[in-house]
Amino acid sequence: MAVPARRHGGRWIEHWDPEDEGFWEGGGAKVAARNLWLSVLCEHIGFSVWTLWSVLVLFMGPEYGLTPADKFLLTSMVTLVGAVARVPYTFAVAVFxxxxxxxxxxxLLLVPAVAALAVTRPGTSFSTFLLVGLLAGIGGGNFASSMTNINAFFPLREKGWALGLNAGGGNIGVPVIQLAALAVIGAGGGPRVLLAIYIPLIVVAAALAARFMDNLATVRNDTGAAKDAARDAHTWIMAFLYTGTFGSFIGYSFAFGQVLTNQFGRTPLQAACLTFTGPLLGSLVRPVGGRLADRYGGARVTLWNYAGMAAATAVLIAAGMRQSLPLFVPVFVALFVLSGLGNGSTYKMIPGIFQAKAVAKGLVGEDAVACGRRLSGAAMGIVGAVGALGGTGINLAFRQSFLAYGSGTGAFAAFLAFYAACSAVTWAVYLRRPATVTAAGERARPARLEV
Structure with a gap:
């Protein structure tokens, strides 16, 4: 079955049924792939703009008059805006x-990029930097709309890989801008040079999306889906779990360079030589996390992943107390990798949970698929927004730890406790098979959601 003709007056596809293998093989897969790659490009640049200030603060020496606490507060607020922006961005796909x-x-990414270009110089007040930094937060919203859009294009059997690839390609925007900053610093340039590179890239990405992407007419604005997803306990459980994975990824991406300069005395150039490795590897393995979840189950992968994150954090505490940079850096990079794997596995769980719940209600076939897609798309916006708030918490925790102890060790101790809690929740909700008593007095083990 070929993909039907588009609606007159725009790139709209009236009928979309990726679960139909004939439809998928007859042209649907090709259309979905084209939209996926363009989505990756735009989300990639969105992440770069969102995390722009994680590298701009490295350029800000004593002449800028900013303390380490000021810089952590700045990056915390940028992360916060990106998290909040994800909610309206999720539903904008269905509206527009x-x-x-x-x-x-x-x-819209031109706004924070041009504003940063205008104000990034010594003598600018901290309040001005904070205001312009808040504008960069809109880059974090791109992730939610991109994931919601791609979720609608792909069949359930391929969502783990597709969503992981989409998110991972976007996440790579973090190390790419850090690598660009390294090149600029190494060449003796300043932050304005870095910004001048990204402005034309934003224009190109918007133009390519306008020329080659498609709208799905089957994705309708459904405020009822948002309300239903918000009332479902699994939405908030997954938001909690995603806070531990993506919150860690984005929070550490903002904080890594500052920890190296403030705790280990690295210069901005020395820090920039190291900071990109963690976000790069964490981004590259996100699709792998999705693929592993497709094969072994998202909950199993997530549980083992959190165990690894807890172990790595314990080593970081020891490395920080010993001031051992050779131990600290590779283990921190390993923590990034684990956060990337967890990002892929947790996001794979979301459509699986709501599909399983639809089947449990007695729905079959297309009705079950439509119900699962409707609720999972809405839930992704909530989960993504709450998860990004974890990045704000991480930067605020580092700020407080440096104010109180002069190092990030106190913050890592709090993160260790949180990862342990995430492990317990994953096991208790999605892997444990509790015994129940039937009406006849017999003990039974009910089926759990297979995610």
């Missing part, structure tokens, strides 16, 4: 269309 909103959201 996936292609249309991708164009708009990509073009």
């Amino acid at each position: 269309g996936g292609r249309n909103w991708t164009v708009v959201s990509a073009a």
Whole structure:
């Protein structure tokens, strides 16, 4: 079955049924792949703009008059805006269309980029830096709209890989801008040079999205889906779990360079030589986390992943107390890798949970698929927003730890406790098979959600 003709007056596809293998093989897969790669590009630049200030603060020496606490507060607020922006961005896809909103959201990135270009110089007040930094937060919203859009394009059997690839390609925007900053610093340039590189890239990404992406007419604005997803306990459980994985990834991405300069005395150039490795590897393995979840189950992968994150954090505490940079850096990079794997596995769990719940209600076939897609798309916005708030918490925890102890060790101790809690929740909700008593007095083990 070929993909039907588009609606007149725009790149709209009226009928979309990726679960139909004939439809998928007859052209649907090709259309979905094209939209996926363009989505990755725009989300990639969105992440770069969002995390722009994680590298700009490395350029800000004593002449800028900012303390380490000021810099952690700045990056915390940028992360916060990115988290909040994810909620409206999620539902913008259904209101305006996936292609249309991708164009708009990509073009909006010009605002924080141009504003940062205008004010990044010694003598600018901290309040001005904070205001302009808040504008960069809109880059974090691109992730939510991009994931919601791509979720609608792919069949359930391929969502883990597709969503992981989409998110991982976007996440790579973090190390790429850090590598660009390294090149600029190494060449003796300043932050304005870095910003001048990204402005034309934003224009190109918006233009490509306008020319080659599609809107799905089957994705309708459904405020009822948002309400239903918000009332479902699994949405908030997954938000909690995603806070531990993505919150760690984005929080550490903002903080890594500052920890190296403030705790280990590295210069901005020395820090920039190291900071990109963690976000890069964490981004590259996100699709792997999704693929492993497709094969072994998202809950199993997530549980073991959290165990690894807890172990790595314990080693970081020891490395920080010993001031051992050779131990600290590779283990911190390993923590990034684990956060990337967990990002892929947790996001795979979301469509699986709501599909399983639809089947449990007695729905079958297309009805079950439509119900699962409707609720999972809405839940992704909530989960993504709450998860990004974890990045704010991480930077605030580092700020407080450096104020109180002069190092990040206190913050890592709090993160260790949180990862242990995430492990316990994953096991208790999605892997444990509790015994129950039936009406006849017999003990039975009910089936759990297979995610």
